[in-house]
Amino acid sequence: MAVPRVVITALGVPGAGSTTLLHAMYDVLSLGVSQGQSYYLRAESAEADLELRRVWKLLADEGRFPPRRTERPVTHTMTLRDGRADLAVAEWTEHPGDGAEQLAESDTIVLVLDGGVLGDPLDDTTRVHAAGLIGAARMSFLLQHLFGLRREHGGACPSIAVVVTKFDQIARGPDKSEERLIREVRELLPLCFEPGTHTMVCPVRAGVFPGAQLSRVDPELVSPRWVHLPMLFAVMSHLDRLRADELAACREQEAALERDERELRRRVGKTLGLTGLAALAGPWQYAVVRGGVAWGMQAGGRWIRGRRTGGEDRDEVGRTRAAFRRVGEALGRPGRLLPAHRELMRRLGEVRERIREIDEGRDDRSCQIRELGEHLAPVPIFRSGRRREPEAGAPSPPSE
Ligand SMILES: Nc1nc2c(ncn2[C@@H]2O[C@H](COP(=O)(O)OP(=O)(O)OP(=O)(O)O)[C@@H](O)[C@H]2O)c(=O)[nH]1
Numbered sequence: 301m302a303v304p305r306v307v308i309t310a311l312g313v314p315g316a317g318s319t320t321l322l323h324a325m326y327d328v329l330s331l332g333v334s335q336g337q338s339y340y341l342r343a344e345s346a347e348a349d350l351e352l353r354r355v356w357k358l359l360a361d362e363g364r365f366p367p368r369r370t371e372r373p374v375t376h377t378m379t380l381r382d383g384r385a386d387l388a389v390a391e392w393t394e395h396p397g398d399g400a401e402q403l404a405e406s407d408t409i410v411l412v413l414d415g416g417v418l419g420d421p422l423d424d425t426t427r428v429h430a431a432g433l434i435g436a437a438r439m440s441f442l443l444q445h446l447f448g449l450r451r452e453h454g455g456a457c458p459s460i461a462v463v464v465t466k467f468d469q470i471a472r473g474p475d476k477s478e479e480r481l482i483r484e485v486r487e488l489l490p491l492c493f494e495p496g497t498h499t500m501v502c503p504v505r506a507g508v509f510p511g512a513q514l515s516r517v518d519p520e521l522v523s524p525r526w527v528h529l530p531m532l533f534a535v536m537s538h539l540d541r542l543r544a545d546e547l548a549a550c551r552e553q554e555a556a557l558e559r560d561e562r563e564l565r566r567r568v569g570k571t572l573g574l575t576g577l578a579a580l581a582g583p584w585q586y587a588v589v590r591g592g593v594a595w596g597m598q599a600g601g602r603w604i605r606g607r608r609t610g611g612e613d614r615d616e617v618g619r620t621r622a623a624f625r626r627v628g629e630a631l632g633r634p635g636r637l638l639p640a641h642r643e644l645m646r647r648l649g650e651v652r653e654r655i656r657e658i659d660e661g662r663d664d665r666s667c668q669i670r671e672l673g674e675h676l677a678p679v680p681i682f683r684s685g686r687r688r689e690p691e692a693g694a695p696s697p698p699s700e
């Protein structure tokens with residue numbers, strides 16, 4: 301199976317923390333994360349790896365944040381691997397949010413919200429201000445545009461990772477901050493929770509710093525948290541979509557094979573209504589003898605040619621009747637049907653087994669989705685606005 305490509309677009313106002321997130325994510329995942337299944341990220345070339353790492357090292361070693369106002373859009377191509385194989389090739393683009401067309405191909409949209417703006421609980425007045433600062437209106441416009449395009453041309457909506465950066469700046473009050481953030485996000489970006497959406501809300505941080513717009517910090521304070529989860533979510537939601545697509549294709553194939561099988565039965569049934577039938581060797585499945593002419597029928601039920609027999613031969617009439625009976629009996633028992641029918645039933649059996657495998661989550665892709673889901677258990681994921689229940693034994697949210 302070809303390694304799937306996942307197109308990821310990160311949108312955020314200048315200063316929201318997109319570039320820091322990207323480099324922190326690469327650093328964490330290029331080293332690898334391990335908990336049950338392990339995951340590793342690899343840039344497409346040694347030079348690209350060096351560049352991604354260099355920017356992060358500036359922060360981790362010298363306390364200097366990446367250069368601001370990154371030239372955008374800029375795309376990084378990386379391969380995500382689990383312990384066994386390549387899972388997906390991810391194209392991660394930092395997008396300025398000014399050209400809606402470029403977004404159309406995205407499988408996942410990462411909405412980067414500046415956590416420095418969401419630090420304190422919002423009320424009706426401050427919410428309007430915060431919505432302006434995080435660029436909520438533009439994000440909603442772009443999402444509506446995208447959803448509209450997908451509805452028009454068919455296809456699933458891209459999944460959405462709402463990433464709240466600078467989690468170290470989020471005030472910890474009596475109200476649990478993660479729950480408050482989720483409520484806030486739902487009010488600021490309700491479109492992310494509409495029917496048909498698949499959305500993660502993920503607070504991240506590069507470290508615990510004394511401010512939200514510093515250019516230099518003490519490198520000792522660098523301690524990235526959950527920065528790799530948006531990438532794992534993007535790949536998981538893409539695999540999930542491929543799984544749904546394969547299931548739909550299998551169901552279509554099953555319906556088509558069932559139609560063919562009914563048609564074959566109908567034709568055979570009609571043939572049996574004629575005067576006589578003889579089982580023939582060679583490419584023919586069986587033949588009808590009528591008026592001294594034997595007609596052969598090939599796999600798939602197409603008449604192929606007629607051949608003269610030696611007229612009314614008593615023995616042949618006897619053999620024809622016996623074959624007629626045998627085919628009639630066989631029709632009631634799928635295991636012993638005509639070869640063409642047997643082949644149809646074999647393919648139908650294969651397709652039905654694949655459907656069962658996917659339905660019961662026994663196929664490779666379902667296993668990969670489950671394993672990625674285990675890593676994502678600490679953050680809330682919503683389908684059409686409904687929160688996924690955390691997996692049993694999931695780690696608890698960060699407590700600092
Ligand atoms: N407290 C805190 N500040 C952060 C964190 N991540 C980023 N910042 C601050 O946010 C600033 C902007 O981060 P960038 O990653 O450059 O943001 P950007 O979205 O790429 O910004 P532009 O390239 O200008 O569009 C940084 O210079 C830091 O001051 C974090 O985890 N915690």
Ligand SMILES: [Mg+2]
Nearest residue numbers: 319368369370
């Ligand atoms: Mg930047």
